[in-house]
Amino acid sequence: MKRTVYFILTLLFVLGFGSTSAQTAALIPPQLAGIFEAPGFITSAGQTSDAAIVKVLVNTRLKLNFGYDIAAKPQAVSGAKTLVLVLGASNKGLGAAGLSIEQETERVKAVLALAKSEHMRIIAMHTGGTARRGESSNAIIALCVPHADVAIVVEGGNNDGFFTDLCAKEKVPLVMVPSIAEAGNVLKGLMAK
């Protein structure tokens, strides 16, 4: 039975991600649908391991074949047309990358500058819920979101309205989604066919 459920879920995942469902389409701002181009590249902003989850979602599940480096330097990102920044500060992740929060902030600033110089479109994603909020996370979110063309946020991460207020202030379209899987659906819907 368990295997059957898993099979069905997997099938739904595959079928669901094969095309944008009406439910997902309703979440995507019409002016943004299909305007993000490949190749895409995923990196973190704050060294959250949520970036690894987004990478698996985007590449293994959605087969979008984005580049990935959780601690990418600007030269690694160069050439991409869409940059996905997975937001959230993680002390453990920073330690693993051998970075202080100050060094990580400088890395993210450099990646953003490169993205701007190469006219990349930027998708800011926050999938880690309340665990990826707090002083350090908020600072890095505030650094990235103003540069983004869209922010996709899994609902728990915006319980306090932080993203709502920031996106309104910076005039960045905010797409709230109920799950990480739906965040992937939205991302796929944003990409040019």
Next chain:
Amino acid sequence: MRKRYSKALVMVVLLLVAAAGLPAQGASTILHDVRPDPAVTKIAWLSEWFSPLAGTPADTRVFILDSGKPGATVFVAGGTHANEIAGILTAVLLVESAVPQTGRLLIIPNLNNSASTWTESTQLPAWIAIRTPSGTRFFKYGARYTNRVHQGTPDPEQYIHPKSNERLEGQESRNLNRVYPGKPDGTLTERLAWAVMQLLKQEHVDVAFDLHEAGPESRLANMIVANPKNLDMGAMAVLSLELEGIKMKLEPSSESFYGLSHREWGDETQACAFLIETPNPAQSLDSADPAEDSAYPLSVRVATHLASIQAILDAWNADAPEGKKATFTRWSEWENIARQGVGSFLK
């Protein structure tokens, strides 16, 4: 639930009587109430992988379920911390209900058996009573640390991990999940860790799980910690679990903090190593009920462990070649365990 039942006393006496008939290597250990399914093909002692552990209070039973068909070797450990009861019961449930179709399942329900011999607070229960189809059963609620009486040496002022030179409080020398990979001639806790490493290596374990709990407010609650080499498997599992309505976080092992199972098992053996954490309210507040808390019932925590193990093995199977897959039947479903209670699925 939290009283010390007279039945528990009877159980202790019975266990001591039963232990008297054991081979020498098990004579000084607790013999927990685990009732193996016929799918268990062998019951070994951990000391079979490292003989100096024999006859010590840290020796513990290893339940082996061998399908007899090629497949992955999967290792599941509960009771690294003997007060993290959901991990122990998950392992017991597997011994009593899992049937491998391919490969092997090696299960240690009470990994730090010495830690099972004491309780850190008089407010905490010494036993957890669970209603099962065969009557009420009692499971030992122990401590986080090896019993200091068994350790063989007083706690140092500071415990310094030999690989990282990380300095921890002295009592952490009795924390099994700080001393990996252990030492063959070290303290009892270090020898126990060394024995686990020998098992993982000699049995060529492919996927290894260390089942834990943390206080509900802890960053670790409802988290999968993965060795960096198998982080993607963890990510796949988190996504699958989300589809089932189970929200788990994911973290890689720290690059600088050594001695933990997910770090050392994964670094020093071929195993993909995972640690799974569920929220146990009694780890935040001694007066909280570790089994019947309405916000964090034990059944949901056990179900979460099982679902996480299944999701990780599904991720393993997605990439594993034929002959290396891990498949099991009679593995109770998350919803059923959460709804009906873990006792319904024990013998």
